[in-house]
Amino acid sequence: MNKNNMICDLETGVCGVGGEEEMELVDFNQLEKKITLYYVTDPICSHCWALEPVLKRFVEQYGHYFKFQTVMGGLLPSWNGFADKTNGIGGPSDVAGHWREVGVYARMPIDGNVWIQNPIQSSFPPSLVFKVIQQKDEQLADTYLRRAREAVFLFNQNIGDNQVLTNIVNAMNLDGASIVKEADLSSGRELLDEDFKLSRKLGVRGFPTIIMVNEENKGIKIVGARSIEEYVKGLQEVLSTSEEIKAQPPRPLKKILENESLLFSKEIEEMYGLEKHEVKEFIKKELPTEMYEINEILDELYIKTR
Structure with a gap:
């Protein structure tokens, strides 16, 4: 470099539910x-x-x-x-x-x-x-x-x-x-x-760089901070499958905050598909008041665990 x-x-x-069939075929x-x-x-x-x-x-x-x-x-x-x-x-x-x-x-x-x-x-x-x-x-x-x-x-x-x-x-x-x-x-x-x-x-020359490699040792390199769509597209390509990959729903905000301790408005917006003005109401709905405190730093809202 x-x-x-x-x-x-x-x-x-440049990070048992009811309703199952008695017998079903599972692809492990x-x-x-x-x-x-x-x-x-x-x-x-x-x-x-x-x-x-x-x-x-x-x-x-x-x-x-x-x-x-x-x-x-x-x-x-x-x-x-x-x-x-x-x-x-x-x-x-x-x-x-x-x-x-x-x-x-x-x-x-x-x-x-x-x-x-x-x-x-x-x-x-x-x-x-x-x-x-x-x-x-x-x-x-x-x-x-x-x-x-x-x-x-x-x-x-x-x-x-x-x-x-x-x-x-x-x-x-x-x-x-x-x-x-x-x-x-x-x-x-x-x-x-x-x-x-x-x-x-891996041929990395700048940060962040994300490289996804499959079993055949072929991969995709994505340099710089990119959109979620670009990473999903890269994953689809490296999986080498015509079947569309499926996103899992994000865990509830309470679970994520328990792991992270501090989250910014931008992170909550990205995770749950929210607009900036919707975040405060979303937090109130998702979290018990005794669990968190809400603050601002450099004109950006963030929450952290108490």
């Missing part, structure tokens, strides 16, 4: 996930944050077709030699305005002041912690990645700092100190290097 030609483009955007082949979906990303990738609403819905409604695997891509090894000439980024302070622009465009809030107040020097520390947690539990690792992004994009926490990372992991009821310590070992770097090797093998 040529660090001096990194590009982030807003336009392209449908239960086997024959597609692997690689989500190549980075904890400080702003367009990956912008993709969250669509990716969350795609996994929720079509995840029964594929095995989901998050791969770290290594966006910022250090500031030595790094530049994004297209967006006028040559140093940390240049990132703040670009991040805010992405946040407004995608309606996934980004403050950006971390780059002025306490700039991140590398995205490798949060990536290393991700890999250590992923070795123990893949779902917990994806939860950690979400929490780390909330910390940096919303609350201006420097997730390149070990104490910040320790606090994030502790809040998940894990041993933050031991996990961050393990991430600093050579074994942690070996895990991360395996992801970088896989990323290169």
Whole structure:
């Protein structure tokens, strides 16, 4: 990857019922996930944050077709030699305005002041912690990645700092100190290097990139933050079937919030096909009042568990 030609483009955007028959024929082949979906990303990738609403819905409604695997891509090894000439980024302070622009465009809030107040020097520390947690539990690792992004994009926490990372992991009821310590070992770097090797093998040059691969080792690569329709189309193609793939209905909002803890209006709109003005009423209808609190940040509504 040529660090001096990194590009982030807003336009392209470079997670027993009754009524059964007594006897029925069941095709158990449908239960086997024959597609692997690689989500190549980075904890400080702003367009990956912008993709969250669509990716969350795609996994929720079509995840029964594929095995989901998050791969770290290594966006910022250090500031030595790094530049994004297209967006006028040559140093940390240049990132703040670009991040805010992405946040407004995608309606996934980004403050950006971390780059002025306490700039991140590398995205490798949060990536290393991700890999250590992923070795123990893949779902917990994806939860950690979400929490780390909330910390940096919303609350201006420097997730390149070990104490910040320790606090994030502790809040998940894990041993933050031991996990961050393990991430600093050579074994942690070996895990991360395996992801970088896989990323290169998959031909990834920008983030987010989603690659879906079938049993015949043929696949579809989709670069940038795209619409749900494009991911569904890609999945249909890689399944190599004329039969139209079927979306599962999303779980109730209560169940999703229990897993996520914090959801933005844009995520709720995308998941349930709502307009922005319909979200507050939908929340009131779906959630018991004692379960959540509703707030705004950077002119965007969000809910979180109490």
